[in-house]
Every structure is written in C-alpha cells, then in structure tokens.
Amino acid sequence: MRTDPIRLWLNAHLGLVYVFLYVPILVLIVLSFNKSGLPTTWTGFSTEWYGKLAGNPKILAAAGNSLIVAVASTLISTFIGTLLAMGMEEGKPNPYLDALVAAPMIIPDIVLAIALLSFYTLLNMSLGLQSIVLSHAVFNIAFVCTVVRTRLKNFDRSIVEASIDLGASEVTTFRRVTLPVIAPGVVAAALLSFTLSIDEFIIAYFTAGAGQGSTTFPMQIYAMIRFGVTPEINAIATIVIGFSFLLVLLSQRLNREAA
C-alpha cells in the first residue's frame, strides 16, 4: 500500500496543531513538578509545590468561594435555562427572541461586567458572592438554553402526547418522560455552565465588591501572578487542567450515550 502524500501532509499539519495547542500546557505541568522554583532549570521531581498549595489558606478559601459560586449559578441557570429552552421550542420560531437570549454569550465580558456593576449599584445591592452568582447565572442561562434547545430539536413531541393518552398528568409526563429524555442535554449544559463559572474572571472581578471574603479562584491567581509566575501557580493550573479534562470527558460521554 502506497502512502498518499496529501494524507501525509494533512497528518503533519494535524500534529503541528496539537503541538501548538498542548506544548505550553505540557511545559506548565512539567514545571509544576520542578524542585527548583525557577522556570529555567530542572533540578529534579518534587510535589513540594502541591504541598505548599494545600497549606495556603488564601488559595483554599478562594477555591471554596469559586466552588460555591459555580454550584449556585449552575443550579440557577440550569433550572431557568431548561425551562426557557422548552418554552422557546414550544412557541413559534422567533429570530429576535433567539438573538436576545443568545446575546449574553456574545456580549464582551467587560461590557457585561460594567453593565451588571452599574445595575447592582443602581439597586443599592450589596456586592459579594451573591452578586457574582447572579452575574454568572446571567450568561450561563444563555449557554444552558442553547445546549438544551439542540437536544429538544430532536425531541419527538408525540411521546408527550402518548404519555397523556396513557393517563398521565402534565406534571407526571414532565417528570417521567420529558425530563429523563432530555436529561443528557441538561446535564451537559450544567457541566458547561459549571466550567464557565469556575474560571470566569472579569465579571467576577467587577461584581465581587471590595471585601476579601468574596475573592474567587481566578481572582486569587491574578493577585498572586502580579509577583511573577510561581511554581505554586503552575501546580494550581495543573489541578485545574486535570479537573477540566475530567468534566469535558464526562459531558462528551453523556452526549454520546444520548445520541
């Protein structure tokens, strides 16, 4: 069998893309295990920086805050976004409404951040974790709605009627038929909004208020990085990468099972 030269070039190109995407990340992961704190010399394998991380109360508190924000905003946006998606799929197609719902995904974060901050100030709302949760829910609803709607596009409406025909009420039909069938889409949407929330920086930075108590994980890293990239930050980044990969794998698997 002869090797097709075009195929060879395409494979080489693919390889280069992967190198471009993943070598920096690989370097970061390797450096997080570097004994010396310097990014220029390798002095041996060590998990010292991970240990230091575990003993850093500021980082742990920030990670805790991020988790709270991500879980809360995910719950809110998954609930509202799913209902919104169902309502929009049921109604007449309306491109203006579609655009309005999708807008928070497209509006630059910085604009959304300023808008939200002005709005909260106008309402005289106290800023803190609660305002970050609400802000994250704003853009997450748009993402959840979009993901769930793609799932609903393939949804056979006749199974809802079949359930009612067999004697079920609307509520029972939703609980036993509609929700289980769209569940993979809902879970995938929830995973996506969790991921988006946990590494969101700009909006959180603007709407966190002045208190130290509402510093999120990305904000803490930003604070640390002003004094240079420390091996500690490499260690955090490595953990986050591992975590993200896990979530991506999970959501991909859910989507595949659903298909």
Next chain:
Amino acid sequence: MTRSLLEIQGITKRFGPVTAVDKLSLTVNDGEFFAILGPSGCGKTTLLRVVAGFETPDEGRVVLAGADITELKANRRPVNLMFQSYALFPHMSVAGNVAYGLEMEGVRGAELGRRVDEALALVRMSDYARRKPGQLSGGQKQRVALARALVKRPKVLLLDEPLGALDRKLREQMQIELKKLQQDSGIAFVVVTHDQEEALTLADRIALLDRGRIVQLDTPRALYDRPASRFAADFIGLMNFVEGTANGTGFTVKNIGTLPAPAGSGSLLAIRPERVRLSDQAESGAIAGQIEGAAFLGQDVIAHVAVPGLERPIIARLAAGHALAARLARGQNVWLSWQADQAVLLQD
C-alpha cells in the same frame, strides 16, 4: 345485534381559515373494526385527535358508550391512541413502556407484572421485555405500541396510519395480525389511513373522507363494487371512466354508440378493470380497440386498450392464466365487453 359505541355528532374543527373537519357525524359500533380513509389533508387525523382529546372541536359532540366526553381531558378518556411514529418512550424498556399506562391507573405489584406479561404475550414480544425501543425493528416497535395501548383495555383503540412505516411484506403480515388481534380482544378499533388497500383488508366498515366530509360510508365490498361518486370510485382501486348519457337500458357515448350499463341515470360510467372482458374475436355489442401496452403483474396482466373516440384507454385486468394473456401484443385488435350490472352509473 350491533350497539353503537362511539358517536361523533356534527364535529367541526377549523384551523384558522381552513376547515379540517366539517360537520361530520358517524357512529362506530361495539367490537367493530372501523376505518377512516382519505387522501392526506382530508381531516382524518384531526378527527382522530378530536376523539383522543388532543384537539377541541369548534362544534359538535363526541359520545362514548352513552357518555358525552367532548369536554373530558385526553388523560381521562377511556380511549387510547396508537401513534403513527409509535411514540415509544426511548428511555424505558419494552416492559416499562407497557407498564406505564397501568401505573397511571394505580395498578401495582403482581397484577401489574401479570398484565404486562399478558399484553406482551398477545403481541408475541415476551422475549423482548427488557430491550429498549432503540434496539427493536419497525415491526417490533409497532407490536409494543399496540401492547401499550391494548393493555389499558380501552373502549376504543385509535390507530393513526398503523402500518405506514412498515415495508410492504411486513405490512401485509401485520394487517392479518391486526385483524386477528382486534377480533380476539373484542375492542373496537378505529384506524385512520390513506391506504385504500389497508382499509379494504382491515375494516368492517369504511368512512371515506374528502375535505373534512364523509363522501361514502359503507362496507369494503360495497365501497368497491358500488362507489357512489367519482371521488370514491377513483380513490379506491383502479377504475375506468367513460363520459356519456344513460338512456335507461344502456349508456350512449358520442362517436362510439351504446355501452352496456345498468338501468338508471348518470353521465359517467365506471367499470373495474377486472370486470372488462377482452377478446381477440369480433363480438356483437363489443367495443373495438387496440392494445396500447400490457404489463405482467404476476397473478394478473394489465392491458391498456386504446378505443377510437375515447380520450383515455380502457384498462382491462385478466388473470395470467387467461388464454389471451400470454399473447397480447402492442397494436393488436381486441374487443371489449362487460355485463351491464357490473358497471356503475355515476353523476359526474
């Protein structure tokens, strides 16, 4: 002794400017296999959905076993619908699908299991109880959908194009099974279909619909042999039409003469292809024509005969074993005839 079970009384349903069902009335008897037949857009599916409770009629009543169910919600009607797409719940097993409707009635435990098993045995799907609908073939899905609806022991089972999604061979097999199932269960079936062959084989009576109204309501035999209008004659089976005038003892056609026809009046003569007799010998009273083409269909041969003076050829169907069938050649001279009482006179 037939008792009326389902009475549809003057139902009208409009969608905007379109009247889908127009003051339609009909009665389905106890234990009957009833077919609603018509071309797409004739209102048959709307009518079915009105009976199931998914559409609210603008006018008229639906009465089931003496009780007015017009205002009753779909989930409270003792009527079940088998959907065209089968609408099986994809996340539940076959047994789960069948059990669902019973669970809604509060059937639990051993009785639930027993009735699900019974229903699956009835449609010969017991071995597939644990499968998911995605792992079933079209015919198997249809059986499960049937079991799911029958297990509720509805007063009337509604079936929306039940065989439409199956391939030809399976369709013929399922027609027989469906008929047997209906007779064994004693439940009245109302099937909606656009397939005249399906209606003819399955039903005890057929309501032929066009533009929201009943064109003819009759037994399959009567509908086939004695269509009451051009629409009915044309929609069901193959039919030859000749325009002219009935003269009491025959049917006068310009440029041809008098054709055999029953007594009566009408301006259209209809004759089924299998009633047309074909001969290669000149006969008195027969119409002369020329073979335009012939097609071998296995059991039968279909011949198109061009008759001078007629716009369209007369179609004759003869058994493949017929002496003439094997040697029909294009351009051959033939003579057509039929018995007067086998033709039908229609008002155009």
